[in-house]
Amino acid sequence: MISVCLAAYNGERYIGEQLRSILGQLGPEDEVVVSDDGSTDGTVAAVEALHDSRIRLVHHTERASYPHTFDYTTHNFEHALRHARGELIFLSDQDDVWLPGKVPLMTGVLRDALLVVSDCRVTDAVLRVTHPSYFVFNGSRPGLWRNLAHNSFLGSCMAFRRELLDRALPFPRDSVPHDIWLGLLATRLGAVRFVPEPLMLYRRHDLAVSSAGARSPFSFAQKLRLRMTAVRHLYARLYGK
Numbered sequence: 001m002i003s004v005c006l007a008a009y010n011g012e013r014y015i016g017e018q019l020r021s022i023l024g025q026l027g028p029e030d031e032v033v034v035s036d037d038g039s040t041d042g043t044v045a046a047v048e049a050l051h052d053s054r055i056r057l058v059h060h061t062e063r064a065s066y067p068h069t070f071d072y073t074t075h076n077f078e079h080a081l082r083h084a085r086g087e088l089i090f091l092s093d094q095d096d097v098w099l100p101g102k103v104p105l106m107t108g109v110l111r112d113a114l115l116v117v118s119d120c121r122v123t124d125a126v127l128r129v130t131h132p133s134y135f136v137f138n139g140s141r142p143g144l145w146r147n148l149a150h151n152s153f154l155g156s157c158m159a160f161r162r163e164l165l166d167r168a169l170p171f172p173r174d175s176v177p178h179d180i181w182l183g184l185l186a187t188r189l190g191a192v193r194f195v196p197e198p199l200m201l202y203r204r205h206d207l208a209v210s211s212a213g214a215r216s217p218f219s220f221a222q223k224l225r226l227r228m229t230a231v232r233h234l235y236a237r238l239y240g241k
Contacts, residue, residue: 002030002103003086007060007076011094012042014203016050018096023052025103032092035060035080037072043094058083074178077155078171089165091179093156095203096120097127102199106159114190115160115183117153118199125205134202135194142194144187148227153183157200160186172233175226184234 004022008015015034022032034047037060047057060079077091088110090103102118109116117140122131131137140152147153155178164186171181186192 001086002026002088002090002107003084004030004032004090004092005077005080005084006032006034006092006094007037007073007080008034008039008043008047008094009037009073009076010039010041010043012039012046014095015043016046018092018094018098019047019050019052019055021098022092023050023054025098025100026054028054030054031056031085033058033080033083035076035083037076056083074171074176074181077178078169081165082169084165087162088159089162090159091155095205096156097201097203099199099201105195105197105199109193109195110159110161112191113161113193114164115158115186116193116195117183118157118195119197120154120157120200120202121198122202122204125203127201127203129201130204133196133198135196140194142187142192144184147180147183147187148231151177151180151183152194153179154202155179155182156202158182164189167237172229174229176230176233180230181233184230185237188234188238 019032032055034055034057036044036057047055058079060076088107106116106118119133119135121129122134122137123129134140134154138152139150158179160182164182167189168182168185171178
């Protein structure tokens with residue numbers, strides 16, 4: 001069984017198109033877990049309008065105070081993942097578009113890997129391609145130290161096996177993005193594969209939460225503190241310290 005976990009917040013404009021691109025690649029026993037973080041627009045209505053029994057809409061009601069915007073997204077994803085029932089788990093943003101063949105290719109790779117990351121095409125708000133390869137644009141490649149220095153783990157392009165989730169939960173509570181956390185942990189626990197085929201349109205627009213595909217809003221000192229926090233949590237999770 002496949003679980004696609006999607007974190008939603010005020011995504012009315014794009015979420016219907018994204019869900020249709022996902023549902024067309026899933027079987028009747030698979031599911032899409034949409035965790036809505038208190039949207040104030042028509043996001044919930046757009047999800048319900050699809051009338052697809054494979055969609056499970058859950059509501060993230062935690063209102064903790066976090067230092068960074070991405071922390072809210074990270075813990076909304078954690079909420080979705082806690083509801084996932086599948087053995088193979090995909091992450092999804094609310095505003096992208098999956099390309100045909102994404103699910104079968106990535107599930108095939110997961111037969112021999114713990115986590116897989118695919119390439120994608122970076123686009124503008126109306127899906128005009130601005131960078132044909134995120135891997136090339138970002139310099140993405142595997143490796144623990146490489147990804148501590150410069151992250152290649154783009155969550156919306158990731159899928160993994162349940163055994164990784166069992167080790168990853170609960171997520172760290174302070175400033176470790178969900179995709180970096182899962183990617184670094186997978187690098188220490190099993191095989192990680194980078195697939196060079198672009199399998200998604202990665203839409204960048206004014207309301208996007210992530211800065212991937214654009215200039216980072218963080219200074220060098222902030223990036224260093226975030227990486228040190230990630231290493232501290234990784235060490236504690238792996239070695240119980």
